[in-house]
Amino acid sequence: MDAPSGTPQRILDIAERLVQTCGYNGFSYADIAAELKVTKASLHYHFPGKADLGASLIERYEHHFLAALAGIDEREKDARGKLRRYAAIYGEVLRDGRMCLCGMLAAEYATLPEAMRTRLRHYFDENERWLAGVLKLGRKDGTLRSSGTPRETARTLVGSLEGAMMLARSYGDPSRYRAASARILAELGA
Amino acid sequence: MDAPSGTPQRILDIAERLVQTCGYNGFSYADIAAELKVTKASLHYHFPGKADLGASLIERYEHHFLAALAGIDEREKDARGKLRRYAAIYGEVLRDGRMCLCGMLAAEYATLPEAMRTRLRHYFDENERWLAGVLKLGRKDGTLRSSGTPRETARTLVGSLEGAMMLARSYGDPSRYRAASARILAELGA
DNA sequence: GTCTATAGGTGGATAGAC
DNA sequence: GTCTATCCACCTATAGAC
Numbered sequence: 001m002d003a004p005s006g007t008p009q010r011i012l013d014i015a016e017r018l019v020q021t022c023g024y025n026g027f028s029y030a031d032i033a034a035e036l037k038v039t040k041a042s043l044h045y046h047f048p049g050k051a052d053l054g055a056s057l058i059e060r061y062e063h064h065f066l067a068a069l070a071g072i073d074e075r076e077k078d079a080r081g082k083l084r085r086y087a088a089i090y091g092e093v094l095r096d097g098r099m100c101l102c103g104m105l106a107a108e109y110a111t112l113p114e115a116m117r118t119r120l121r122h123y124f125d126e127n128e129r130w131l132a133g134v135l136k137l138g139r140k141d142g143t144l145r146s147s148g149t150p151r152e153t154a155r156t157l158v159g160s161l162e163g164a165m166m167l168a169r170s171y172g173d174p175s176r177y178r179a180a181s182a183r184i185l186a187e188l189g190a
Numbered sequence: 191m192d193a194p195s196g197t198p199q200r201i202l203d204i205a206e207r208l209v210q211t212c213g214y215n216g217f218s219y220a221d222i223a224a225e226l227k228v229t230k231a232s233l234h235y236h237f238p239g240k241a242d243l244g245a246s247l248i249e250r251y252e253h254h255f256l257a258a259l260a261g262i263d264e265r266e267k268d269a270r271g272k273l274r275r276y277a278a279i280y281g282e283v284l285r286d287g288r289m290c291l292c293g294m295l296a297a298e299y300a301t302l303p304e305a306m307r308t309r310l311r312h313y314f315d316e317n318e319r320w321l322a323g324v325l326k327l328g329r330k331d332g333t334l335r336s337s338g339t340p341r342e343t344a345r346t347l348v349g350s351l352e353g354a355m356m357l358a359r360s361y362g363d364p365s366r367y368r369a370a371s372a373r374i375l376a377e378l379g380a
Numbered sequence: 381g382t383c384t385a386t387a388g389g390t391g392g393a394t395a396g397a398c
Numbered sequence: 399g400t401c402t403a404t405c406c407a408c409c410t411a412t413a414g415a416c
Binding site (some may be wrong): 028029030040041044048049050 | 408409410411412413
């Protein structure tokens, strides 16, 4: 609680935004250094290699995301409400021309170091796991309907929302995401 | 009809695969040169700058794609059949760790030259247009159902399939795409 | 922890010979 | 059309002073 945000956190903040907009292969240490007003060498002290920085980015992003999902579980008990809040989180991500960090990295998957690939799949697995729980809950109390297993439906849902974000951003129009997510959720009864 | 494929076409073939796997920012003239066994300078003769190459890639990809859609319209008169064939085209794209060329580029949108951005949006617009026609047809003859306008549903559909491809590829599992697309199409009655 | 300086490599791109 | 040779900017990364 001493520093509101240490240097490593500020580095991650900038790198996160850069990856969300330009991709992992689309930014450099020089970009971060310029914005943070330090030298590139300083960055290497905190994150020895770009792969370390990338892996830390995913870990922190997932950590924040899971915290947000825990927040939903605390405040929202209705399965439909949970789904709508989940979709809304990704809607907020779209601000400033950003895209979901992990959706971006998924596109660059083939060029990522293994440490990042593993963490990336873990992120999506956790999305799937949480959504499957919500879908199961909604099926039990009759508020949500889906044709396949909760697991498969969750998997499809994650992909659909990631794709909706990607296209919405290409048109510079977040409302495209909102329209798409509303339609997708409507199919499930939410 | 003289040469089965001239040098420019072979360059595009290699570049297309590279973009589909590694992205526009993830490949270089050197990669193409090595595979085609020519020098980088030769490539610049056919495509002066990387932006020219990128724009040509999208144009050719869209041309091939629209030809495939025309082929569907010729052989398949049933709206549900058209939709299934459309989804199948993207399923075939997934071979060899590839992703839809334009889905890849959409992720890198912020870093693309304007000439590529314009063509990219055009590709998605054409997808949307064709799909909206199919959805309208299916609605008229009662074979397909959707809650929103054909246009909006088409838009959502394109994004969902692109997202499904991206995630399937991250898991190296094309069956993820097939499962997701089957579920998505089922919601529409196909 | 941050700096200067620099290494070693690769990026896209060009000039000019053949 | 393809080559050799070369340019310059940029990349990730390291050594060592402060």
